[in-house]
Amino acid sequence: MRRHSWVVLSCLLLVLLINGVIGITGAEVPVYKDASAPIDLRVEDLLSRMTLAEKIGQMTQAERGAITPQEVRRYFIGSVLSGGGSAPSPNTAENWAQMYDGFQKAAMSTRLGIPILYGTDAVHGHNNLWGATIFPHNIGLGATRDPELLERIGRITALETKATGANWTFSPCVAVARDVRWGRTYESFGETPELQRLLVGSYIKGLQGPNAEMGGEYLVATAKHFLGDGGATWGTGGAGYKIDRGNVAVSEEELRAIHLPGYLEAIKAGVGTIMVAFNSYQGMKMHEHKYLITDVLKNELGFDGFVITDWEGIREIPAPNYYQKVVRAVNAGIDMFMEPNGWRDFITNLEKAVRNGDVSEERIDDAVRRILRVKFKAGLFDAPYANRDLLAQKLIGCEAHRAVAREAVRKSLVLLKNENNLLPLAKESRIYIAGSNADDLGNQCGGWTITWQGKSGPITIGTTIREGIEAALKEPGRLVSNLDEADVAVVVVGEKPYAEGVGDNGKLTLGAPDLMVLNQVKAAGVPVVVIIVSGRPLMITHLLKDWDALVAAWLPGTEGQGVADVLFGDYNFTGKLPVTWPKDLDRYPLNYGDADYDPLFSYGYGLAMDLKK
Template identity: 65%
Template structure:
């Protein structure tokens, strides 16, 4: 009797268990079924999530800030690689293996919610050795070519996707209003019209024409909301002079100058928007509810999610970390890039909800936005790296580099051409000198392989000197003795820097470059000056000595694009995306200023007289 009862109880338990499992499978199929409308899938998944699982989706940790098992234990929703944070070997295959390992752990959680993995691929997949490195945004701005920018972004997306990653922290749609800013080269230029022209094209290239965000495309990020390029000199935080500073213009001007790029981004269904380190009228953007929630999410109808910038909570004015987080999440930040402090963030969020300082409704809104983009990007259906994108062999390919070379050609601006010295004859004996003539690191600039970038042979590509040698091979030659040269080419400018480390109140030429220019001047040889820099430098005291002056911005890995122009294979088409100041005292100087008297105006650029 006891045996019969026991067997019956076991049988009933198994039947009930099977029924419950069938019901769970049926319920789960709603959010796991790609044929069901995304909002219904989000509703279903959100209804199944615990508070801990929801908070985990709001966290982004650095890959170097976690240990094995943390993703599953804490239900983490996102990881990132900061500048220079790369897997051993730093090859595309190493990135794929790393990504798949992290993703497999995420898929072992109760609800199998995939990670979304972000990276600063701001001019190509610039963290990875061998990637195609494009001109920085200021160079793309000089092209005034939306079709080209879209193609550049498509290649960037494809190379990011080839390494398994889903999310690019690009494009920067800041309107750079002061060249002293260390991030000026991340901006397309000083006018809102340029952002309107290029921001949407860049996002379309990254995400796909219909915002697919998956396969060979990735999730884009419009950054940094809002006004980071217009902050006042001397208001910067964290030891900087202008970066992370305060923007004090009125709201009408804020909307007219700094908002149009974001409107275009939202029209292209950009997946994410990153809040700015900077402040508006004294209030940090990460705590600015009016701008993040009322304007961005409400008035503009942004349906993606807002990601904070790197450790940005540190800069919010509040007595404790708890207060900083409460301010920020209630202002509208949905996901927190807290690379190493993320465990504390989780604890704080739990306490804030328990204390009623953060509502469940605000948490649900944040998580809904994050899940919506994960579904749109196809991460639930294809959570692991697509091996076909990598195996097709286009990463850093000749085809991709040809597009980068085209971008270099179209980004260069000819500002002086005395006596039509350009184009140069290919049978010339050419003397080439200057700090940036033969340095792939310098011509790529900051945010390349490492956060601050680095001089030297840091990745594959063609230096400007290499390009010159190739262009005249079999005709002229590059000589080491200036006395034997027909013409001198001085390639001068800046060394790599990024963000506030590049804030500069002088914008002067370096000592080594001044020596180069003096040597050439004393030789009496005609000189073509090529400037490799992320912004205009003050050259008024020197330019009269130059026969030709070309600004090459930060051209990236394909320096041969420079030689394509100076030897006349193509003509110059680039125009200045910023006003070139006569002196440092003029800054800030921008088109439509009342007293506008730059050395070269916004939009200025010459062409050469080429024979048909």
């Protein structure tokens, strides 16, 4: 070959090397595998290489118990999730990491090596994992009105979750709960958009990182449920429920004023994903609501992450068949589909819809582009596997994390009554403690803890309220078993665990065992502190006169010592009601700012103790 030809060829090779088309070994080096390349270039390069089957696989999310790693590889699955209570056995951090890596290795062995997102409902800590730190549910965090605390809680939740491999949480819930009869009230920060504006952004920054890093020790977060899930009308609930999955009938002006601000804050914080609500808006299921999903959320508000369905959410679209449900939902603007058990049918029907021209390839590309962008931002292509260094640090349920949860409990407590300054109690007191929630860790954690609906009893590691009080006492103070020995009675009443749908409740009354204990204390004439452990206000107007002090403790999680910290005056009460506490349910719903607003305790109410007594 002539020397001139060699020069030309050398120059051409140099250009190709500079542009990343040919590597040193002569093999192709795709731009999408170049960690130094801009994310948008990596996304477009990868998208251009994908087949339709690979793209639709990315839009598919399956439940861990309904798919194998081999199927993740075969169908190019984009995401796997743990549903509520779905965990490997035994339920240890090491087994989570091993399970996650098994799915991830399968995904990375595909032709293009696209990693999965692994999602879980880490809604108040990594609550599917035994031994994790469990924080108060959102209603309690709303009572704190402390965005800095919420950022720390998000950070801890991210660390404990990421240590097990899972890289995506379906939280925070930014619903505005307008009716406490709703079984998901405790998942809301409260009844006004002011609380969403105050808290949502900080929580997401804790989960994803201050600059929406999403990778490393952070997670991809999800704002849910879009839109209006806390504003459904009682009696319109779906699937046999009273209000959950019901119809939101308010005007668009009210929808935007009350239910949208949380999403504005989430988008401002760079949230990676947004989950669609089960409810309908003005008669149309949100999972097919193109105006709200595409026109408002994506175009008007500029959300550039991806939109995911709720659990089998598209199946509630009132279409004549599943094929039409898929078509309507994809064309509405949903990008990823949580079809936990029926994911194969979803893939088959969406492929058919594209071939038939009912779903455009442009819509498919838009969905996949959004999903890939989040995966690149989260660093999954460069660090796809569980971080064993994090696991080795034994952060999960550690003392430092539990101390923050204990602080959150203290700050979430709301003092509603304190006759004759009964509180704070003296640590030298003889205390009679009783009630259904005095010594039950599962009850104080509530739903979405270890199992989907939650469960009474010693479900994980933690400290009950009784144990916290007992540990705080000083000689000659002690717990007594007879009322006639007691200086004061502490009665801890409230609800048993529940989650969505099952928790819809039109009465909200105390149970018979709690009423019996309260009557016994009343008959004994002993001063009484009542602590209500519940996901929402309960109807207590007719009982309140018999109680000397009343504390709303919400669902405090695993750190019951936080209650004792405040009862004995080591800290004062600072919590304020995040929801209106109604006198009764005869004229309901009742929210702050309504005409003829006449509650038992108003939104924002909360007393402090006189610590100088």
